[in-house]
Amino acid sequence: MKRIAQFIILLVLFSLSIKATPTIEKPKQEHPTAFAIITDEQTYVNCQPAISQYRDAVEQDGLSTYIIYDMWENPMAVRNAISNLYQTCPSLEGIVLVGDIPVAMIRNAQHMTTAFKMDEDKFPIRESSVPSDRFYDDLHLQFRFLKQDESDKALFYYELTEESPQHLHLNFYSARIRYPQSMGGNKYEAISAFLIKAAKAKDEMRNDKLDQVVSFHGSGYNHDCLTVYMDEEKAYHENFPLAFSTGTSFKHLNFRMLNPMKYKLLDEVGRKGIDLFMFHEHGTPTQQLINDPVIGNSSATRYELIKSHLYYLVRSSVEEEKRDKDSLMVALQKQYNLLPAFFDDFDNPAYWEKEKNSGGMSENIEISISDLKNREYNARMVMFDACYNGSFQDSAYVAAYYLFQPGNTLICQGNTRNVLQDRWTIEMVGLLSHGFRVGQYNRLIATLEGHLLGDPTVHFCPITANTLPQEVLLKADDESFWKEQLQSEYADIQCLALRKLSDIDTKKTQSAFFLNQFKESRFNTVRMECFNILARYANTDFTEAVRLALQDPYERIARSAAIYAGRIADSSLIKPLIKAMMEDEDRLRVQYAIKNSIHFFQEGLIVKAIEDYFHTANRIDSKKECEEIIKSIHEDFAIYQEVNNVIFDKESSEKKKMSQIRMIRNNPWTNRVDKFLSYIGNNEHPLALRIAMAEALGWFNNSMCRQDIIRSCNELLNTNLPEKLHAELRQTINRLQSF
Structure with a gap:
């Protein structure tokens, strides 16, 4: 019967496709704001009951929901359908792209990314383009079609035109539900299972407040600076007021706590009741990088590391290269002067079980997709700050392994390309404590490479009842309303109000207002939001904010100020920059930013500021220290001068x-x-x-x-x-x- 039903649906779809227009199922319920499910015909045919169940659940949750499907030929056909819907339904707040929706690969727009700067002429087109659904959710942008990928027909290349807006201004939020080939099985069954899980969760989460949070900092992230790690709690207390009621409701984990840490993390993200899990780390499309390699700090650990390394060398050579085990062991004994007893444990299962949990092998310093299989994940939302973990365009990507498995995970936030460490990764995240949908929050912090994977309509029960999630759209231009919200007792609601007020200030006349808010706010996150807003104005008020921010008690603000000081390059910032360099030594990432910024100023002014500082500083052996620092400054400037000399040197190669x-x-x-x-x-x-x-x-x-x-x-x-x-x-x- 199921096959007959699918055949009938296919016949209907075929007759409709002759019209060359998408099929639109209108909402069954009327609400102030709307949502759209965009899918392809094959996915619709195979997942129709689950799609309808998901649609009904979203409508019950307060969003009028459209379903649009077609045999999409390219991304522009999808974009046109979305644009047409938006023209008739301006209250559209978000979309989800389900199944095999074409992927737009964007070029000539690297300034919209946080870090991606690959040479588009030198590197292959697939690697040097940015997979981005900003093609679908930012209708202001204008693109020029280049070509379809020759080997992967789902990928289409576009470049941003010169006349297009050059900054993101999303019309609505978006997310992807795209099953990766690497997971095997029937993709339609997997998508259906996820949609049913998402639909059922609407009732389950009706009274679920955001009070169970885990944050993890991985190895090499932000210079492994403990001040960064500790200072984030200043923001977390403001973002998640309910998550600090017990000793376990907020867990702030760090890679230093355990090696290997990955099994602890997998247990935590699988723990029932977790609302939000934040991975602050490095990564690849198929790996989360967690720990440093184990260091041999004694003769015993050094011996174990050597043993582990050679055992894995033998095992991989036998399994992958089909080499003879015994002859290889003999060769290694001779090469490293080892006794035959060295390899006695090689065939001992107990050794390998111990090794698996010891952190001695390289596999234990990362979470790979092989680790993620056949597990249950229960964190409702998982954030990946890492590079590439959200690479939905690939046949395998980390985020999918959290979504399409048993458990309660409904939404992931990840990146399709590399991402800047120094961005404010938790900006506006506290809005989730107030009932905002994950898509609404993500729209406010969008980048070209940043994406949601899963159900973007997920939201938690607000701390106190409010209608802000609707009013953020319906009262977007109501200046008096947003000024009223500045009186809120919650930091993130103030941040949202400030952002909306800055959007309303299209003539850019209100920088003094935001500078005053920056000076007066007791909230770390509000000051940081004001700082980001002032960066848009790029005027003397922002320069003043940078000067003050270099001494801010919140490390994230001081670090941003150190970065922007060099970009502005106003000489009035040299003195406070040098003061921070000399006195803020514990904030390693701030120091890194200062040292990068110094060379944007005139060398002579930097040297004079250092000399002036030491003239009044009460430091041991200050004369010698001053001389050493100035010597280092001269060396750094010489390096950058050489960079510029190459550009203007007629003898240098192109x-x-x-x-x-x-x-x-x-x-x-x-x-x-x-x-x-x-x-x-x-x-x-x-x-x-x-x-x-x-x-x-x-x-x-x-x-x-x-x-x-x-x-x-x-x-x-x-x-x-x-x-x-x-x-x-x-x-x-x-x-x-x-x-």
Whole structure:
């Protein structure tokens, strides 16, 4: 009967597809805001009961829900259908893309990512493009179609046009429910099972408040700085007011606690009752990087590490290369002067069981997809700060192994490309404590590479009843309403109100207001939100905020200030920057940012500021310390001067020059802007290098010379330039003007 029913549905779909228009099932219930399930025909045919059950549950939860399906030929067909729906339903707050929805691979938009800077000309097109559903949820952006991938027909390449808006401004939120090939089995059964799980969870979570949270910091994350790790609790107390009621309702884990840590983490994320699990770590598409390798700090541990290494060498050589075990052992005994008894444990199962749990093998310092199979995960939401863990375009990705397994995990947040460590990863996350849907929160912190995987309509029961999740859309432009919310006792509601007020301030006249909020707020997260908002204004009020923020008690704010100080490059920031460098030594990531920022200023001014500091400092052997620091400063400046010399050296190869010009994107040397602009206008330089230089200037959005760059680029447009260079200059101007 099931096959007959599917056959009938296929016949209906075939007749509808002749019309070449998507099929739209309208909502069954009316609510103030709406949601849409976008799927392909095959997924609809095979998962229709589960899709309908999920739709009904979402509607019962307060969202009018559309279902749209078709035999999508390309991403633009999907985008057009979504755009048409949005035109008729402006209260659309989000979408979910279920099944085999085409993937847009974005190019010419790396400035919308946090860290991805791969050379699009040098590297293969698949690796150098960004898989991004901003193609679907930010309808302001304009794209130029390039081609379909030759081997993976689900991937389509587009580039951002020069005239497009150059910054993200999402119309609504989105998420993916995409089953990876690596998990095997029947993908339609897996998708159906997930949708049914998500539907049932709506009732289960009706009274579930966000009061069970786990946060984990992995090895190598933020310089392994303990101040970063400890300071995050200042924010967590503000984000999750209910999660600190007992000693176990909030767990703040660190890789140093155990080696291997992965089994502890897998137990925790599988623990029933967990609401939110945050992984702050490094990663790959198929791995979460957890611990450092075990260090041999005694003769006994060094012996065990050597033994482990050689045992694994033999085992892998036998299994993968089909080498003879005995002859290999004899060769290793001879090479390392080992006694035959060294390999006595090789065939002992007890040794391998002990080794599995000891952390001695490299497999134990990471969580791989093989570890994630056949387990139950119960954290309702899992956040992956890592690079690549959300790579839904691949045949295997970490996030899927949390979603499509038994348990209660409904939504993951992950990245399709590498991601910057120094971004504020927990911005606005406290809105989840107030009943906001995960999609609504994620829309506020969107990047080109950042995505939701799973059900974006998930939400927890609010601390106190409120209607803010609807009003964030329905009262988006109501200035008086959002000013009222600044009186809230909760930090994240104040953060949201500040963000909405900054969005309303389209003429950018209210920076003094946000600076005052920054100065007066007792909340760490509110000050950080004000700081981020002021960065949009890029004026003297922001420069003043940077000066104050360098001494802020919240490490995250001080670190951002240290980064922005160099990008602004106003000489008034040199003195507070040097003071922080000398007196804030325990905040390792702040120190790292300061040392990167110093070389954006004039060398002589930096040296004088250091000398002035030591002139009044009460430090032991200050003269010697001052001399050593200045010597180091001279060495650093010499290195960066060499970088710039290569660009202008007639004897340097074009390849070397291109490499150094690309470095400018992450190193906006404000004091060299005139030389960079002159380079663009000089037709003696190769066109490719002039285009790269024009693009690099688009990264000077915080520079005190930003307006000068815009004016000079406009003047260059009035000269006789090749079309490609003309287009790049237009895009740079667009980026700097719309910042």
